[in-house]
Amino acid sequence: MTSHTSDPTAPTMVPEQVRPDDPEVLLEVEDLTVGFPTEDGLVQAVRGVSYQLRRGEALGIVGESGSGKSVSTLAVMGLLPKSARISGSAKVAGVEVLGLNDARMSQIRGNKIAMIFQDPLTSLNPVFTVGFQIAEAVQAHNDVSDEEAHKRAVELLDLVGIPFPEQRVHSYPHELSGGMRQRVVIAIAMANNPDVIIADEPTTALDVTVQAQVLEGLELARKETGAAMVLITHDLGVIAGHVDRVVVMYAGKLVESGTVDEIFYTPRMPYTIGLLGSLPRMDAAREARLSPILGTPPSLVNLPPGCPFAPRCPMAEQICREEEPALLPVDGGPHTAACHFTERLRGAKPGDLFRASYLDTQAVEAVAELEDQS
Amino acid sequence: MTTTSSAPASAASQTTGDGPVLSARNLVKHFPVRSKGLIKRRIGDVHAVCDVSLDLYPGETLGLVGESGCGKSTTARLLLNLIPVTSGSVFYQQRDLTTMTRSQLRPIRRDLQIVFQDPFASLDPRMTVSEIIAEPLRIHGLYANGGRQMVRDLLRTVGLNPEHANRYPHEFSGGQRQRIGVARALALRPKVMILDEPVSALDVSIQAGVLNLLEDLQRELNLAYLFVSHDLSVVRHIAGRVAVMYLGRIVEVAPTEQLFTQAAHPYTQALISAIPLPDPRKERSRQRILLTGDVPSPVNPPSGCRFRTRCPKFANQLSETERQRCVEEVPALVDRGEGHPTACHYAEARRLL
Numbered sequence: 199m200t201s202h203t204s205d206p207t208a209p210t211m212v213p214e215q216v217r218p219d220d221p222e223v224l225l226e227v228e229d230l231t232v233g234f235p236t237e238d239g240l241v242q243a244v245r246g247v248s249y250q251l252r253r254g255e256a257l258g259i260v261g262e263s264g265s266g267k268s269v270s271t272l273a274v275m276g277l278l279p280k281s282a283r284i285s286g287s288a289k290v291a292g293v294e295v296l297g298l299n300d301a302r303m304s305q306i307r308g309n310k311i312a313m314i315f316q317d318p319l320t321s322l323n324p325v326f327t328v329g330f331q332i333a334e335a336v337q338a339h340n341d342v343s344d345e346e347a348h349k350r351a352v353e354l355l356d357l358v359g360i361p362f363p364e365q366r367v368h369s370y371p372h373e374l375s376g377g378m379r380q381r382v383v384i385a386i387a388m389a390n391n392p393d394v395i396i397a398d399e400p401t402t403a404l405d406v407t408v409q410a411q412v413l414e415g416l417e418l419a420r421k422e423t424g425a426a427m428v429l430i431t432h433d434l435g436v437i438a439g440h441v442d443r444v445v446v447m448y449a450g451k452l453v454e455s456g457t458v459d460e461i462f463y464t465p466r467m468p469y470t471i472g473l474l475g476s477l478p479r480m481d482a483a484r485e486a487r488l489s490p491i492l493g494t495p496p497s498l499v500n501l502p503p504g505c506p507f508a509p510r511c512p513m514a515e516q517i518c519r520e521e522e523p524a525l526l527p528v529d530g531g532p533h534t535a536a537c538h539f540t541e542r543l544r545g546a547k548p549g550d551l552f553r554a555s556y557l558d559t560q561a562v563e564a565v566a567e568l569e570d571q572s
Numbered sequence: 573m574t575t576t577s578s579a580p581a582s583a584a585s586q587t588t589g590d591g592p593v594l595s596a597r598n599l600v601k602h603f604p605v606r607s608k609g610l611i612k613r614r615i616g617d618v619h620a621v622c623d624v625s626l627d628l629y630p631g632e633t634l635g636l637v638g639e640s641g642c643g644k645s646t647t648a649r650l651l652l653n654l655i656p657v658t659s660g661s662v663f664y665q666q667r668d669l670t671t672m673t674r675s676q677l678r679p680i681r682r683d684l685q686i687v688f689q690d691p692f693a694s695l696d697p698r699m700t701v702s703e704i705i706a707e708p709l710r711i712h713g714l715y716a717n718g719g720r721q722m723v724r725d726l727l728r729t730v731g732l733n734p735e736h737a738n739r740y741p742h743e744f745s746g747g748q749r750q751r752i753g754v755a756r757a758l759a760l761r762p763k764v765m766i767l768d769e770p771v772s773a774l775d776v777s778i779q780a781g782v783l784n785l786l787e788d789l790q791r792e793l794n795l796a797y798l799f800v801s802h803d804l805s806v807v808r809h810i811a812g813r814v815a816v817m818y819l820g821r822i823v824e825v826a827p828t829e830q831l832f833t834q835a836a837h838p839y840t841q842a843l844i845s846a847i848p849l850p851d852p853r854k855e856r857s858r859q860r861i862l863l864t865g866d867v868p869s870p871v872n873p874p875s876g877c878r879f880r881t882r883c884p885k886f887a888n889q890l891s892e893t894e895r896q897r898c899v900e901e902v903p904a905l906v907d908r909g910e911g912h913p914t915a916c917h918y919a920e921a922r923r924l925l
Contacts, residue, residue: 262775361865375866405639405802407863410846414862432775435805435848439855458852476780477850478809481925484828487787488809490780494745 221292224393224426225251225274225311230286230296232266232273239499243269245450246286251394256420256427258437258458260473261447264495267430270447271396275313276303291393309339312387314416316399318379322371328355328382329367335389354385357422358415377408381415388419395419396428401436413440434477438462446470449496449506452525456533466528466535466543468511468551475548489552505538512551513539592627593796594684594764599624599650599660601643605871618870620646622820624660625905628764633790633797635811635828637804637843641867643820644800648766651798652684653677664764682712685757689769691749695741701727701752702737708759726755731785747778751785758789764796771806783810804847808832816840819870819878822905826912834921836910838885844924861924877903877916885918894918 232244244266251257261267272278274288274295288296290311295303315321323331332354333347342350348367355363358381371379380400387395397416401409413436420427429441437444437458444461446454446469454467465471472491479486493510496502505511508518517538525536537543601621606612621643628634638644649655651662653669662669664680672680688694695704705723709715714722724734730751741749750770757765767786771779787810790797801807807814808828815825816839824837835841838861845861863882868874880886880898890898897917905915 262777377866405867406804406846407639407842408866409848410860410862411864433848434776434850435855438850438852439848439858462850462852473777474850476777478780478783478805479850480805480808480832480844480847481849481851481854484808488780488784490784491777492781494747494778 222252223250223289224253224291225249225428226287226289227270227274228287230270230273230288231284232269232278233283235281235283236499240283241498242501243450243498244273247447247450247452249445249452249455251426251428253393253426254424255443256429256441258441258444259428259430259447260432260434260437260444262432262495264498265447266450266498267447268398271313271398271428271430275307275311275396276300277313305339308335308392309390310392311394311396312390312392314380314383314387314395314397314400316402318376318383318403319371321383322379324371327368327370328374329369332367332382332386332389335386339390350389351385354389355382357388357418358382358385359411359418360385375408376404377411380404380412384412384415384419388423388425391423392425394428395423395425396430398430399432400429402431402433409436416440434462434473446473449501450498451506451536452534453507453537454535455525456535460533464533464545466533466540467537468513468543469507470535471543471546471548472510472552475552487549489548491552505536512553513542515539590630593630594628594651594662594664594798595626596647596651596662597625597660599647599662600658601646601650601655602658616871619820619873620870621650622873624817624820624822626815626822626825628796628798630763630796631790631794632813633799633811635807635814636798636800636817637802637807637814638817639802639843639867641819641870642817643870644802644817645768647817648686648768648798648800652681652686652766654686678712682760683763684766685760685762685764686766686768687750687753687757687770690773691746691753692741692773694753695749697741700738700740701732701744704741704752705737705755705759708756712760714760722759726759729758729789730755731781745778746774747782750774750782754782754785754789758793761793762795764798766798766800768800769802770799772801772803779806786810804843816843819867819873821878821915823879823915824913825905830912832925833923834910835924836908836912836914836919836921837879837916838883839879841922841924842884876900879916890918 228248230244230247234241234243247270249257259267273284276295276298278284284296286296287294290306293306295306329348329351332351336342336347336350352363352367355366360366360378360381400416401412404412431437441458444456444458445452448469454461454465454470461470465474475489476491478488491510496506496509504519505522508514511518523536523538525534527534528540599621600623602617603620604614605616605618607615624647636644636647650657653662657670664684669677702723705726706715706719709719709722723737727734727737732748732751741752744752771782774782789795799807799811811828813825814828814831815822818839824840831840832844835844842861842863849855861884865882868881874881876899886895886898903915903917905913907913908919910919910921
């Protein structure tokens with residue numbers, strides 16, 4: 199909680215003004231920044247992120263690798279290395295969690311807020327049975343007998359759709375397939391009926407048919423516990439089907455936030471539009487050319503001033519290179535977008551903005567120029 | 573491998589006089605499973621690829637899709653004889669690659685190139701980009717004759733700046749590295765490119781650029797692609813024909829449009845219905861065919877139809893006598909009145925999108 203506000207110029211807007219003591223708000227992140235000191239300078243992984251999550255709601259966080267989507271949630275869970283410089287505020291059910299010591303945090307972690315990671319093989323302990331590991335999670339926060347905890351483990355396995363739970367409870371992680379392991383992790387996450395479940399790329403390592411099963415398990419877990427969920431993924435298809443609201447992250451910041459329909463049907467930020475345009479779609483004409491976003495995301499060390507997307511943006515103008523746009527409401531909100539030209543983007547299609555080209559040369563040169571200048 | 577007479581995954585109707593540029597017949601690959609301990613006895617086989625036949629025509633893209641462990645990458649490597657086959661043959665220009673020696677193969681390798689999935693592992697970190705792209709030219713003795721210019725042209729072709737030729741792979745992003753891999757494969761002007769999950773490691777915004785590049789190159793150079801991928805939406809975008817693999821066997825082959833509108837094999841149907849669409853309204857109203865369980869072990873694959881252990885049709889619709897056939901008889905890959913070959917005794921076309 200030592201405040202290291204890296205970017206005081208950029209104001210962060212809270213999308214919806216809610217009374218701070220609203221009991222329905224289970225997770226409230228405000229102006230969260232995370233930096234990692236390195237030899238080259240401070241890596242500004244998260245630069246002022248604010249969002250809220252209400253009871254029963256599912257929020258999707260979308261972004262490319264390195265956009266800070268995982269780091270922002272790891273900060274909330276208190277799982278970042280000690281060297282990380284964190285500032286801002288994150289409240290879980292009204293309790294400030296940033297800066298808590300490990301003992302206090304352990305009471306909240308797994309109890310009020312739980313997390314599901316991408317790779318189930320590394321999040322499970324290979325030398326204990328899955329039943330033991332679920333029971334461990336139950337007993338960490340509840341004073342129950344081993345027998346009761348075991349019973350609860352079987353119950354949870356059944357709930358996430360694992361066949362023959364009475365037998366599977368005695369299996370070791372390596373005896374289960376990838377999809378089943380991930381369902382065990384989901385069972386552990388929901389063991390204490392948490393208020394918030396954070397799922398970080400829960401199905402990225404899985405095949406599509408197994409992904410469908412696991413997502414089904416996740417839906418069941420949510421229904422059963424009534425938990426709010428944060429779903430982090432780069433897969434826009436998964437986001438479309440499983441969340442109510444979406445925030446889009448780019449270079450450590452939220453660049454757009456809205457309901458899932460607003461983001462998919464009326465995006466107002468060039469990056470979101472580009473992301474949708476670069477996706478091969480099962481439901482579109484096959485002949486349609488994809489429109490990629492040229493160039494690469496910026497380095498988060500020594501970010502140049504202005505909009506971080508400007509070097510890749512087809513409609514960037516002088517102001518974009520000088521001033522970073524704030525996340526402001528469009529059409530009266532609650533849909534918000536961070537672009538100087540949101541007005542111009544009304545009804546814009548990916549093809550209007552991005553050329554369906556493959557040439558990366560220009561972008562490479564532009565980036566090289568920027569590098570030379572800095 | 574003479575017992576089964578499966579139909580090759582060919583599209584006889586679409587050939588325009590030319591035969592296939594590359595064709596595989598009854599490919600089989602078993603990997604030995606050895607016991608633990610000092611003396612490693614062979615205790616079984618992983619049946620990675622079983623009786624796969626396919627034809628690749630000039631200028632077309634054949635998509636090969638399936639889940640992890642279905643043998644699609646092994647098939648790709650068998651086609652180039654990068655790993656020896658257990659049985660079966662691969663024909664290129666009327667010659668069987670599987671019976672040729674390394675030195676006999678070398679001139680043919682010019683025409684058959686591969687692009688690997690991971691652009692971080694497939695480029696030598698200690699070579700500059702120009703050395704990487706020049707290496708195939710040097711090996712085939714073509715570098716002396718204007719090689720430098722060729723490397724520059726290749727870099728430009730794949731959309732990179734020729735001035736960056738002296739940089740090392742780590743200085744490039746994933747998408748750019750994959751372009752370097754494509755440039756290297758293009759250096760010898762191949763006729764066939766095997767693309768093994770070429771965009772799976774890339775972010776979507778970058779992936780689109782590489783897909784567009786591959787499409788443009790194909791049009792300009794009349795390349796034949798075998799596009800191996802687990803991502804059906806990418807395959808639907810780029811491929812003209814698609815072969816679906818499950819546990820070492822091809823279960824369905826069809827022109828792309830037909831496969832996605834009239835999938836007849838229950839596995840293909842489940843695969844298509846499992847893909848999330850980036851469209852919230854459609855996604856909310858969609859019905860999913862959920863498969864139960866996981867892919868069985870390829871060491872001991874199920875008898876008869878290999879999909880029967882997870883098949884929703886087998887579990888819910890078939891009578892006891894009908895099921896008997898699935899258990900006993902391997903379904904051949906033939907046209908069962910659906911307009912394309914399907915390896916299911918009870919194939920039935922369904923529209924899912």
